[in-house]
Amino acid sequence: MDPRGCRGHAAAGTQGLTMMGPVAAFPTWMPAGATQVPGAVSYPGEGVKLTVNKGLSNHFQVNHTVAELPRTDCTYHSGVMYVGTKQLSPTETFPVLVGDMDSSGSLNAQVIHQPGPASGPRWPSRPSSQRL
Template structure:
């Protein structure tokens, strides 16, 4: 198959992510991914991280957090990447996790048993007890992706959550999909409840518009724009028609390649603003991060400083 889809000329190729240039639309969960990626990850306090490559397949991480808002302390993390390479950006299996000074563990295992099938297993242990787990399998066809997720399934108590996703590329620039969530158990009304949602993504050469709606009246819309300039921006709208509550957020990202600097900012309809500045101190493997957040209504603010080695 040609690397230039839909019969386009090389100079007419969209500048969006390469996943949109292929026939496969990706997963339903990633409909809003491009907009979410430019949101600043705001933190408070001090963060220090040290990354060490042990080999080409194994990396360890040490991190220290000091904050009055989020849990503070030390975490040790490790990542293993296997030898099964399916594409320049896909190598399996992937095993990663972290553990803190109290023994709380988060672990992820991602593996592809077939070129079209990818499975993810996520688990969390806190205070020596398995707090939650889920397994997701994605099957990627030529122009569609079907996914199923099972979360906190308990055979003994007959409880858990099952989520099904399907996303289809119906035209050169349009993806349509749906989600079905089923929750069952003794604590669920009538022992079982189900909810479905409908989603779409329509994209052009340098933009995309995505949305998810469900019959309960909730709506999640995102718009993303990327140009050849260093600026990217996005708009997000989350609305619940039953409660008549809506929140809109404008975010942007500026990449200053000559200064080795990235700036992300956001402002929402609740008069909250936030920004993150990331400066790479080349040629040293150091990254310096500044984070700020201000709530104009409550007159509260958060400020953070981060430093990463490796």
């Protein structure tokens, strides 16, 4: 790679590509002849996201996610998932209950259940977001 990171200098093995970007360590590759939109530059590694998943049993899992991105506030999500014991096929187990709450108090939940055989209808239920 060309250490200068200047427009018009292509690295070896990148015929037809031009390196665009203000930082040589984080170049953006674009096809030759393409134009770059002013002010629309993203840099790899912007922001931080940490997710922790913990299985409490074969059927119950909790997760926590913290994300901090530029130009936004730090966000936190806490979620739970329960997968039931009624197995209709090797790939389908019911009921499935999923819940998520974010740092603003917005709660989302979803229930998926199929009471009969695999050919029967499924009943997904998703309440509207509520603020606690």
